[in-house]
Amino acid sequence: MRDKRKKFVDLAEARVNRAIKDIRLIGNLSNRSAYEFGEDDIRKIFKALQKEMDSAKGRFGGDADASEEGFRLK
Structure with missing residues (x-):
């Protein structure tokens, strides 16, 4: 059971951190001097x-x- 928990924690941390990074990159699209939207x-x-x-x-x-x-x- 500990192996399943460790695998969950490892994958969750990596995936959530990657999602946070990508959401921040989406926020960068708000730069009106570089993009039109x-x-x-x-x-x-x-x-x-x-x-x-x-x-x-x-x-x-x-x-x-x-x-x-x-x-x-x-």
Whole structure:
């Protein structure tokens, strides 16, 4: 049982840290001097992220609603 716990901890730490890094990179897109975007783009980005967060959280509670769709602004 300890091996399963260690594997979970190792993978969770690596994946969450990678997700945090990627979310910070998404935040970098807010630089209006480098990028052009509208409120609709922002809404779509955060709606997609929230949907995946809700889905992942639900899976810990037994819900098997895994989305395989990719994100597209167009």
